[in-house]
Amino acid sequence: MRVGGPADHPARRFETLWALAESIDDAAIEQAQAAVRGEDVAYLLYTSGTTALPKGVQLQHYALIENMWNIGERLHLRPGDRLWLAVSLFWGLGCENALFAVMTHAGCIVLQKHFDAGRALRLIEAERCTVFYGTPNMVHALEQHPERPVRDISSLRKGATLGSPEQIKRLIDLGVTETCNIYGLTETYGNSNVTDVDDPLEKRLDTVGRALPGVDIVIADPESLAALPAGSVGEILVKGYVTCGYYKDPALDERSFHEGYFRTGDLGMLDEDGFLHFRGRLKEMIKTGGINVSPAEVEAVLTEVPEVELAYVIGLPDPERDQRVAAVIVPRAGAQPTVETLTDHCAAHLAAYKVPREYRFVGAGSLPLTTTGKLQKARLVEFFDADPA
Numbered sequence: 001m002r003v004g005g006p007a008d009h010p011a012r013r014f015e016t017l018w019a020l021a022e023s024i025d026d027a028a029i030e031q032a033q034a035a036v037r038g039e040d041v042a043y044l045l046y047t048s049g050t051t052a053l054p055k056g057v058q059l060q061h062y063a064l065i066e067n068m069w070n071i072g073e074r075l076h077l078r079p080g081d082r083l084w085l086a087v088s089l090f091w092g093l094g095c096e097n098a099l100f101a102v103m104t105h106a107g108c109i110v111l112q113k114h115f116d117a118g119r120a121l122r123l124i125e126a127e128r129c130t131v132f133y134g135t136p137n138m139v140h141a142l143e144q145h146p147e148r149p150v151r152d153i154s155s156l157r158k159g160a161t162l163g164s165p166e167q168i169k170r171l172i173d174l175g176v177t178e179t180c181n182i183y184g185l186t187e188t189y190g191n192s193n194v195t196d197v198d199d200p201l202e203k204r205l206d207t208v209g210r211a212l213p214g215v216d217i218v219i220a221d222p223e224s225l226a227a228l229p230a231g232s233v234g235e236i237l238v239k240g241y242v243t244c245g246y247y248k249d250p251a252l253d254e255r256s257f258h259e260g261y262f263r264t265g266d267l268g269m270l271d272e273d274g275f276l277h278f279r280g281r282l283k284e285m286i287k288t289g290g291i292n293v294s295p296a297e298v299e300a301v302l303t304e305v306p307e308v309e310l311a312y313v314i315g316l317p318d319p320e321r322d323q324r325v326a327a328v329i330v331p332r333a334g335a336q337p338t339v340e341t342l343t344d345h346c347a348a349h350l351a352a353y354k355v356p357r358e359y360r361f362v363g364a365g366s367l368p369l370t371t372t373g374k375l376q377k378a379r380l381v382e383f384f385d386a387d388p389a
Contacts, residue, residue: 038062044247045092045186056247057186059096067189067241068100070212074194075158075180077131079106084129084156086112086120086138087373096190097160097182098133107131117141121151132159132176135373136167140309140364143174144333158197164310165205166303172201183208183278187243187262192217193276207275215240218261219270222282225258233279233294236268237261267294284377286315288323293354301349302327302356305342307335310364313356314380327356328380330364337361360384 043059083102087094102109110127112120115138123129139161142148158178161171171179181204184191195209203209211217218227219234228234242262246252256263267279280296287293295313302311310330315323331337339359346355360383368379 036061039244041244043095045090045095047186055249055252057243058245058247059186059189060244063189063241064096064100065104066214067191067212068097069104070214071097071160071182071191071194072101072105074196074209074212075101075131075160076178076197077102077105077107077158081105081107081131081158082127082129082155083107083109083131083133084112084120084124084127085109085133086115087134092184092186092190093133093135096186097184101133102131115141117145118147121145121147121153124153124156125151128155129153130155130157132156132161132171132179134159134161136161136163136170137364137369137373139167139171139174143170160194162208164300164303167310168205180204181208183268183276185264185266187256188215188238188264189241189243192238192241195275203275206277207271208278209276210274211276212241216261217270217276219268220258220261222267225263230270230272233267233269235282236264236266236276238264267296281377284314286313286323286325288315288318288321288325288353290322291353293325298325298327298346298350298354298356301346302329302342304349305337305345307332307337307341309333309335310367312367312375312377312380314377316358316381316384324357325354326358326384327360328367328383329359329361330367331361358384 038061040061041058042061042064045057045059046054047057081102083098085094085098087098089095089099099109110123110129112123120142154175156176159176160180160182161168162182168179168181178197180197181195182191183193191212192215193209193211195204195207199209216239218237219232220227220237222235237258239261265282267282267285269277269279271277278296279294284295285292286295298313299311302308308329309332312328314326316326318324329337329342342359343355362383368376370376
C-alpha cells in the first residue's frame, strides 16, 4: 500500500514500523489468526446519520472478503491495477467497497490523505493509477480544475461511482470508459448491485446493475412488504451479504429485517432482465394531492435539459396539496436555465402533478454535504426559506 507524497511518510516512520514488524513473534501471529472465525465481526462502522442518529453497523470477516471479491469481478479488476483513493476510510465506500475489492485482486492502493482536486490530478498522473473510486462531486471537481487539461490521467480506465446518468457519463467523459454504476449501503457491505464493465452503456447509465452473487433482491410494497412483480416500484429488500445486526440495538434490528431480508428504506424497480433501477429514498417520497411522486423520476427529467448540471427535487409543505414539488437546480457553467424552460420540459414528459411548482438556482459549492460528500437532502428546504434571488 502506498500513500501519495513523500512528506506523508518520513524515513524514520518506515524505520519504526519495520522494527515493530521484526519484533512480532510469528507464532503469536498464527495464534491470533487461528482465534478469528469468518463469522466474527471485523468492522464496526457508523452510518453518516444524514436523517437520524448514526447507527453502529457490524460487518463480518468472511463477507468483507467474498462480497468485495464479487465487486472486483464486476469491475474486471486485475493484479497490478492501481487504485487512486481519496474517499474517507471510515466510510463504507472506502473501507468496504474500494479497499477490499482491490486487495482481493492483488492491486495497489494509492492513498490521498484528503481530497484536493489539483493534488489528485498530479497523483494520478505520477502513480499511473488505473482505477477510480469516488463520488460525483469529486468527478466534477477533477473535471473543472484548471490543471485538468495539462495533466495526463489517461491511465485511468476503470472504476465505480454513483449518481444520475449525467453524473455517470461525466466520469466516462473524463476517460474512465469502463465505469460501473453501483448501489448499496453500509449494511449491505457497500454494494449489493453493480453493473458489469461489459454491460451496455445504457444499462450502466440508467441502472445500478444486477444483484451480486450471493445476494437476493426483492421489491416489496412498503406497507404490506408483499413482493411486487417486475416493473413495479417499491422498497428494496436485500438478503445475503448484509449486516449481522446493529451494535447493541436489538429493537433497531427488529425494525430493519423482514423474513431475513434487510429493509433498505430505498425505492427501486427490477426490470425484466433483473437490473435494479434506483428510485430514491422512501422517506423522500413526495405526497401531493394524495398521490406519490418519486423525486428521482423528476430529477432524471430535469437533468435532460442541456443547461442543467444537477437537479434535486423535494416536497415543501402545502396547505392544499399536503406537499408541493420543488426543485433545486445547479446550472452548467455559463448557462442560465429559466423556470419557463424547465417547466415546459417537465410538462412534456411528466404528469401535471409531478411538475415542480418552485425552483431555486444555486452553485454546486452551496449544496449542503456531509464530510463523506453525501448530499444532505433534508437541508435543501433551507434554499426555499429565503426569498428567491
